[in-house]
Amino acid sequence: MKLLYAGPSPFVRKVLVLLHETGQTADIQLQQVVASPLDPDPALTAINPTGKIPALIRDDGPAIYDSRVICRYLDARVHAGLYPESRIWETLTLEATADAMMEAAVLMVYEARFKTEKQQSKDWIEGQWAKVNRAVSILNTRWTSHLSGPLDVAHIAVGCALGYLDFRHDDRGWRHGNDALKDWYQTFSQRDSMMKTTPK
Incomplete structure (x- = not known):
């Protein structure tokens, strides 16, 4: 899987922390993009039309975005129980x-x-x-x-x-x-x- 990120975003960090806590860091490749609200990276808008990060390119389905969606997906992927x-x-x-x-x-x-x-x-x-x-x-x-x-x-x-x-x-x-x-x-x-x- 590939995680699109930019700079010190707290939303990206939330996903990264969850990856560490659930032992999934080795499953993710990081790709830095430009997430400027004025001129977002075409690689990002091709995945997320709003041009916001993070976005996750999955191996088993369409890309998903918004940190809450990504965190929920990653939690479910390994049955981590972070949504009790x-x-x-x-x-x-x-x-x-x-x-x-x-x-x-x-x-x-x-x-x-x-x-x-x-x-x-x-x-x-x-x-x-x-x-x-x-x-x-x-x-x-x-x-x-x-x-x-x-x-x-x-x-x-x-x-x-x-x-x-x-x-x-x-x-x-x-x-x-x-x-x-x-x-x-x-x-x-x-x-x-x-x-x-x-x-x-």
Whole structure:
């Protein structure tokens, strides 16, 4: 199989962490592409018309895309159990929350990277951060019991979302006032799968 990726995407990292956790890294070949929202790589748009990463070219069927779809496929492929039926709706909700954090954080980066200073909207940037801030707060107050339980895809998604905040928005200080989440992430970020996929 071939995984199309670009740069330090938190969505790609989520897939990579899952591959490490489920012992499938040897089954994947990585192919770097350009995923610019203004001029995406034709090799990428041929697989995913939206031009977003990651995308997975499978050996046994059509290519698939969106990190949630890819993670679900890879989990099912080896029966890893990272989508446990006993808590499936909580797991999926938490994964969606983490993905929304990633999307807002990436859009903040895009606002600065692909627009001139005059075109940029500070209010829009702060609106994206407000989404992240609310999500971090609710993770800290409502979801630490889930995060303290057995590993599932929600742990991976939240870990990658927080890692991206450190990588791109460290000056925002997401840890302030979120001690439970901070402590959880301090431990989770030391997992071998997280260490091996740390963005550079």
